[in-house]
Amino acid sequence: MNTLEKKIHKIDFNQILTKVRVFAPATVANMICGFDILGFAVEYPGDEVHMYRVEQPGVRIKSIEGDDGRLPLDADKNTVSACVKNLLVYLGIEKELGIEISLIKHMPIGSGLGSSSASTVAGLFAINTLLGNPLTKEELMPFCVEGERIACGHGHADNVAPALMGGITLIRGYSPLDVINLPVPEELYAGIVFPQVDVPTREARQLIKEKVLLKDAVTQWGNIAGLIAGLYRSDYELISRSMHDVLIEPTRAILIPEFHTMKQIALEAGALSFGISGSGPSVVAITRGKEAAELATTRIQEHLNNCEIASLKFVSSVNVQGPKVLPD
Incomplete structure (x- = not known):
């Protein structure tokens, strides 16, 4: 995972939400001529994550719908839960917080539309929202890229960047990760x-x-x-x-x-x-x-x-x- 400068993020456990629902969009990577550096988000399809705070510490996958049984329920192998765990470890609260996740796939797996990216982004955006948004989108990005590495062995950002940031994005470089939002013509x-x-x-x-x-x-x-x-x-x-x-x-x-x-x-x-x-x-x-x-x-x-x-x-x-x- 791209290294993220360690900052002190104070989490007020009294302000943590009990549940949240998040939708993250499908994406068109490469934008035809920009292999691995360009991509844009679409309105639909996408994936949905329902996230719940529970008493028992740890991160668990409660259910997955729409995947025809293809995705793992093991929290260490599923990209959504694995990335959520990474974020909680970064924040230093992985032993204090219990999280259950339901993933609803509204988009086909293996379609070339960033299926794993949409799930990963939905999960990370959901946990960040549940915690009161301690991280910016820019700070969430390395965790999203790590999700792509888990999913396909290659930690690229041309899907996760537009899914997280919205619009059209340019990946200028990876060392350090440098994502730039580009203008979107209205039509x-x-x-x-x-x-x-x-x-x-x-x-x-x-x-x-x-x-x-x-x-x-x-x-x-x-x-x-x-x-x-x-x-x-x-x-x-x-x-x-x-x-x-x-x-x-x-x-x-x-x-x-x-x-x-x-x-x-x-x-x-x-x-x-x-x-x-x-x-x-x-x-x-x-x-x-x-x-x-x-x-x-x-x-x-x-x-x-x-x-x-x-x-x-x-x-x-x-x-x-x-x-x-x-x-x-």
């Missing part, structure tokens, strides 16, 4: 389609080349810089010209059935750009306005249905809030 929408095929994150990452041609790297740098400039200027044409991936997509697209046809359909429907969400298999059409996102996802789903591939679709603006406390 920017995402049309997401999740073809229900299996593309494991670890396998998708193994396909990535360790060395790339300098000319391709220069092209990618230009695209990333152009995208960020387009976001600051709300220049949708510049955003469209910039959101092209010459490094990762050509290889990962092989794992996603009908990818190139889906891309053609999205662009013909008016999408600014189209690419893979995270490691896939979810794909995303970036559009100006909701109508184009709806049209692109509808047509893609129709094509997948004709190919006898089941799919889910989500249309969303960029979620600038990130996690939120839900009413009881």
Whole structure:
């Protein structure tokens, strides 16, 4: 875990809440051309954590819904509870506080939409809320990154950063962790389609080349810089010209059935750009306005249905809030 400077956080046990419900959003990592450094949050789907203070010290998973039995109930192996335990140890109150957690998965596992990130962020935001918010979001970030390491063996922040901070985020560096929020143009929408095929994150990452041609790297740098400039200027044409991936997509697209046809359909429907969400298999059409996102996802789903591939679709603006406390 990235080291966090030890600070004294006084916890008033008389002010700790007895329960809290938190929702944290799904995310689109990479934002097509920004592998491992860019990502944005969506309004839906996401994951929900119900957290309760109990008398018996320790952290326990009470129940998990919506995972088809795939996630561990062992508190040391589940990313939500493990990260909550890490936070309590950091605060020095792990032996004084009892926590029970119910996790509700509203999003598919292995979708490329940051499923583990949403759960981790929801859990950490919930425990921080329960304790009266002793840590800032920036201080919570290293604990979220550790959750990704537990989940997939690679402690990256391109999902957890937008899930926690909301909006569009840039990971400038990891030593130290440096997360920057970028502007969100008002009409920017995402049309997401999740073809229900299996593309494991670890396998998708193994396909990535360790060395790339300098000319391709220069092209990618230009695209990333152009995208960020387009976001600051709300220049949708510049955003469209910039959101092209010459490094990762050509290889990962092989794992996603009908990818190139889906891309053609999205662009013909008016999408600014189209690419893979995270490691896939979810794909995303970036559009100006909701109508184009709806049209692109509808047509893609129709094509997948004709190919006898089941799919889910989500249309969303960029979620600038990130996690939120839900009413009881």
